[in-house]
Amino acid sequence: MSRLLLRGTVVIALVLLARPALAQTPAQQNPPATSPQAPAAGAQQPAPISQRVEVISTKLPEPTETAPAAVEVITGDELRDRGATTLGQALALATGVAIAPGGDNGPASSVPEFWGLREFDAFLLVVDGVPWGGAFNPALTTLALHDIDHIEILRGAAPVSFGATSFVGVIHVVHKKDAATKTFVDLHGGQYTTGGAAADIALAPGAGWQPRLSMDVDRQGFSDNRTSFGRGHALFRASHDNGKGAQMWVTGDLTLLRQDPGSPRPVDANGLSPLVPVDANANPKGAFLDDNRLTAAWGMSRVVHKDVQWVTTASFSHSSQSVFRGFLSDMAAAANDATGLREDIHLTDLYADSHFVWPGRHHMRVVAGADYLHGKGNSVGATFDYTTPLAGSTDGVSVAQPTVLDLGNEDRREFFGAYGLLQWDVTPRLQATAGIRANVTFEERGGSPAEEAAAKAAGEKDHGVLHAAPSGSVGVMYTAWQQGRNAVRVYGNYRGTFKPAAFDFGLGNDAAAIDPDKTLLDPETAQSLEGGIKTASLNGRLTMDASVFRMDFNNLVTSTVIGGLPALRNAGKTRFEGFEGSADLRVAPALSGRVTYSFHNGRYVDFTQLEDDGSSRQLAGNRFEMSARQLFSAGLVYARAQGVLASAVLNYTGNRFIDAENSVPAPGFATVDVGGGYRTRSLEIRADLRNITNRRDPISVSELGDGQVYLMTARSFLVTVRLSY
Numbered sequence: 001m002s003r004l005l006l007r008g009t010v011v012i013a014l015v016l017l018a019r020p021a022l023a024q025t026p027a028q029q030n031p032p033a034t035s036p037q038a039p040a041a042g043a044q045q046p047a048p049i050s051q052r053v054e055v056i057s058t059k060l061p062e063p064t065e066t067a068p069a070a071v072e073v074i075t076g077d078e079l080r081d082r083g084a085t086t087l088g089q090a091l092a093l094a095t096g097v098a099i100a101p102g103g104d105n106g107p108a109s110s111v112p113e114f115w116g117l118r119e120f121d122a123f124l125l126v127v128d129g130v131p132w133g134g135a136f137n138p139a140l141t142t143l144a145l146h147d148i149d150h151i152e153i154l155r156g157a158a159p160v161s162f163g164a165t166s167f168v169g170v171i172h173v174v175h176k177k178d179a180a181t182k183t184f185v186d187l188h189g190g191q192y193t194t195g196g197a198a199a200d201i202a203l204a205p206g207a208g209w210q211p212r213l214s215m216d217v218d219r220q221g222f223s224d225n226r227t228s229f230g231r232g233h234a235l236f237r238a239s240h241d242n243g244k245g246a247q248m249w250v251t252g253d254l255t256l257l258r259q260d261p262g263s264p265r266p267v268d269a270n271g272l273s274p275l276v277p278v279d280a281n282a283n284p285k286g287a288f289l290d291d292n293r294l295t296a297a298w299g300m301s302r303v304v305h306k307d308v309q310w311v312t313t314a315s316f317s318h319s320s321q322s323v324f325r326g327f328l329s330d331m332a333a334a335a336n337d338a339t340g341l342r343e344d345i346h347l348t349d350l351y352a353d354s355h356f357v358w359p360g361r362h363h364m365r366v367v368a369g370a371d372y373l374h375g376k377g378n379s380v381g382a383t384f385d386y387t388t389p390l391a392g393s394t395d396g397v398s399v400a401q402p403t404v405l406d407l408g409n410e411d412r413r414e415f416f417g418a419y420g421l422l423q424w425d426v427t428p429r430l431q432a433t434a435g436i437r438a439n440v441t442f443e444e445r446g447g448s449p450a451e452e453a454a455a456k457a458a459g460e461k462d463h464g465v466l467h468a469a470p471s472g473s474v475g476v477m478y479t480a481w482q483q484g485r486n487a488v489r490v491y492g493n494y495r496g497t498f499k500p501a502a503f504d505f506g507l508g509n510d511a512a513a514i515d516p517d518k519t520l521l522d523p524e525t526a527q528s529l530e531g532g533i534k535t536a537s538l539n540g541r542l543t544m545d546a547s548v549f550r551m552d553f554n555n556l557v558t559s560t561v562i563g564g565l566p567a568l569r570n571a572g573k574t575r576f577e578g579f580e581g582s583a584d585l586r587v588a589p590a591l592s593g594r595v596t597y598s599f600h601n602g603r604y605v606d607f608t609q610l611e612d613d614g615s616s617r618q619l620a621g622n623r624f625e626m627s628a629r630q631l632f633s634a635g636l637v638y639a640r641a642q643g644v645l646a647s648a649v650l651n652y653t654g655n656r657f658i659d660a661e662n663s664v665p666a667p668g669f670a671t672v673d674v675g676g677g678y679r680t681r682s683l684e685i686r687a688d689l690r691n692i693t694n695r696r697d698p699i700s701v702s703e704l705g706d707g708q709v710y711l712m713t714a715r716s717f718l719v720t721v722r723l724s725y
Contacts, residue, residue, distance in 0.1 A: 054152040056126065056172040058421055058433065059161050059355065059367050065534050068433055068475030068491040070095070070155040070547045070580065076148040076176070081639035082647045083675045083688040083720065085188075086110070087171075090145060092649050092673070093635045094153050095545065096580040096598040097169070098628065100699035102710050106259035106289040107222055108141040108229040111700040114155055114169030115551060116576045116600030116627040118700060121502040122556075124158065124166030127173045128237075128251065130297050130315045131162065134349025135375025135413040136503065139319065142255040142293045144233045147184070147200040147214045149176045155580070156528055156549065159471035159497035160419050160435030162371075167497065167526050167553070168576070176200075178212045178239040178249070182724055190718035192221025192228070211238035223714035225281040225392055227262035231255065245303035252296050259289035261325050263392070264708035265698070267658055268331070271666070275331060278696050278711065280392030282328045282338055284399035293319040304356075311369075312354040321345040324401055326386060327705035336385040341704075342402045343381030345505050350374040355419075363425035367435075370418040378410035378446075379505040410446040411503045412464075415439070429479040433493075436472040441500050443520060465520050471497040485540030492531040498523050502557045504703075522555040538585075546581035552605075572607035574624060576600065590640040595633070602627040609660060622662045626701050626709075630654030630668070645686065646676035658698055658709055669697040671712065677720075684722040691715045 052064050052073040064071055072095065084090040087110050088099035098113040103120070112123050124131065125138035133139040152172040162170070181202045189195040196218035203211040214235040221228045232255070239249040263282040266273040276282075297315035304310050326340035355369020382402035421435035444464035475493035482488075501521035532547030556571040578600040586592045602624035609617045623629075632652040639645040651671050658664040672693055677686025694715040702708045 068477040116602035188720040224262040264702035285396030347377040373415040380408035498525040550577040573605035598631040
């Protein structure tokens, strides 16, 4: 990892040294075409809360205060003012959202929670309009938050815009436009041998194309023994505008990720097991979670007949992952008390969307189009047993990697959807939105290479499963009162959606084997109702948003253990309901504050839990595991274009149950982050202290280590120097 960091820093330095020969002169620069640039460069302050625009809910640019759903936008300026570099830090003040760092996918990953549901695959991650992770799970480990323009957060599903891919939320990360003319260079370092460098470079235009290049290399260490990750990342994007209503853009994204995974902490009847230290690592020596991911995207927009806009986007992504890791499986301190995995996974995704937007006529706007999502993946691997001390080992136990990878599986998914959406200004005060989508999905699964070869020799073929189902939404927004920027608006919506069950490329048993008549798990479906009120006062400087929701979920996919190995199964019926609210106040151009509160009640309605002895238990009425009853956050930020800057963020997570049986409670806890520094027109120096109280509470359940949980990351310190020109 240190070599990756060194090489990446050298590459960034060479590009910056060569930049004077590449960059345009100031006289040739065009004004930024996106939202305001970072205050560190002497730019204006972020746009008021009441003037922010999102596109994720309907594909139509719409101010957040008139969208009939719980949606909010966090600007890149705000992220930089708070020194946020991870998804959890970026969304620390998002209403009703909790991001648990780490998890089974490694220390570079995270596990988001929306509406009280903490499931890795229940939400959708979108980067610049492209599903990031495609037809399988969100690719959170390869998400880099550099050169960000803004992040859109939608609570609840997007059943028309993206169809069979999300249930409880959408996170849309939008980078700065290619025409952004500022260049930024970041250098940072901190505890646990953490350090890195980044550069966001405005390149010289050519042949009508405006290019921009972002590069970063990072090494992040943790207090957990032998736990860290190193990431090298490059993002190139360029756009072309012919000045006659036609634009074209291309992007290329490459990530090289090297992770040294940590271990979850075992749980007994009284909570966290005292037999295993907080930072113990049960992984064998040399454990790794590596991922090389390449994404290329292309898009175009042009005006066709009578000002109708035609927009098309297409992307290709390929990921190659290598895994060598292990988990404690026996707390008796006996021989072979751990189970290891060695696996190679290859994933390929194709995405295409094409739609037409009819301009506002007769107080209506219409969107109609279709999209296609293809995903194909395969894995080969082997499991093994080994012996490791419960207290962990400083260097790790040496274990020979299996040379015969005779286990595995493969999966192919095809998602197609045709959709239409109508936005109608019924009266100047009443707006209605309705959308419908026709979904057709096909999935075909196979076994290990040996199983596939045997099936082929016997003349057997994989049999896919075809599903056709509608999804859609209806929403209304009513402006009860408005005077200038001050307003009171009420809204409500219904959303219904479905998606094929999640697929795990791990080496466990297929939970569909519980029922021999099933080839695949049942599709997940959900229906939700939401209503709320949005207000703006003090000339738009104070905004408040409050909403209530209820979502009935059928066939939610949860983790289980079959034959001693992790697997997935359908969880019957569950219900998530609650209240969420937020208030934002811009006291002065440089001083702002935000407070959020959420009450979540996620429960099983009908779910039979299978026990190790073959018996079953009905969990109806139990709270969903690791779903906090209450969430609270508060933040205060002081940031001027030049001068002193400071920020403080408090996050409170209420009581939870670690297990579905609700036998192991986890008390609530709070974390505090503080940061500050000084900035000029071309230089910013800041220091950030995360989790200053050093809370190490359970935050997410492991789906690989049976009866084990991941803990909050330890207190850390980071210093950042940022240059701009």
